[in-house]
Amino acid sequence: MNHGANIVEFHPAQGSPTLGATLKAVADDLRQQILRVMASDSFNVTELCEILGTRQSALSHHLKILTEASFLCKKRDGTSTFYRRAIPASATNSIQEHLLTAIDAEPLSPTVRTGIAKVQMLREQNSNSFFKDNAERFRKQQELIAPWADYSEISLQLLDRLTEVPFQTLLEVGVGEGWLLPELHKRAKNVIALDLSEEMLALARDHAGHLAGIEFVRGSTDALITSGAAADAVIANMVLHHAPNPRGILADAANLLTPSGTLIVSELCAHDQAWARGHCGDLWLGFMPDELVKWAAEAGLKLEASVFLAQRNGFQIQVQHFQRC
16 A cells, blocks of 8 residues: 555745745735634635635635745645645744734634534534444444554553553543453543444443443543543544544543543554545544644643554554653
8 A cells, every 4th residue: 555645745845935925925814814723723625615705716826825835734635635734844934933823813703613613513423424324333344444452452551551550540532332441441440431422332331331430421522621520541542533623632632631641542644545434434544643743742742652553454553652741
């Protein structure tokens, strides 16, 4: 499998843009709105049109200007192209940083916030629809890409390095059919099993509902924060590529951790197999490891360890161990 065939990160052109190009890029209200929207997520052109209420032809023109001025970069993900804020090539881009700080200081309009919420809701609906229709055969489909035993074993090994005594509370985000819950139950006094899908939670209860100390919760990570929940460690195995806002999941996980708590994330590395969307309900075709590390750092998490597992089918799994700073 050629992982780089369709997953391509387009970095800004070599060299810093001229001062004139930099200032021109932000001398437009709509382009400032685009940058403000990109502060916490990446979006494709269709989603941006929905958020900003703009025609695609006009929007593409503005995205081109921002990309050429090194404010944005883009990544092809299957048949879609997603835009996000570019990481400055060097510390000399302080003018850009100051401009972005000033742009971010102005709040998003209510209309734009509503548009973002609609896009996130649509992503979530697409994911939920898949799991509702395919709960019984999900594991078989997922095993086509990443065998559960491979990454779950590594996750548990990383968890076992942390302490020889049971955790007070462990949280698994996206429990699926609940196959990991018995092992987490051995390692903690309390386990929170969280999933958005009632169908998947029902399967998890069938598998591990007889074990005392496991609380099954239907909902999102942000709702769990609102409830006042906290955990010594959070496990998120093959969850982010199903999530409408994977960056937000990492931020929520950090907020759910107790001081010096641990987050273990198993995920697919970026790949070019678009068929995974229909067969496995994937919203994202994996992630670059540096991308996850950057999002985690923004959430106040530091990287402790990384494990990479190559699969015979060409996919690669990354298991990242983060600690709350």
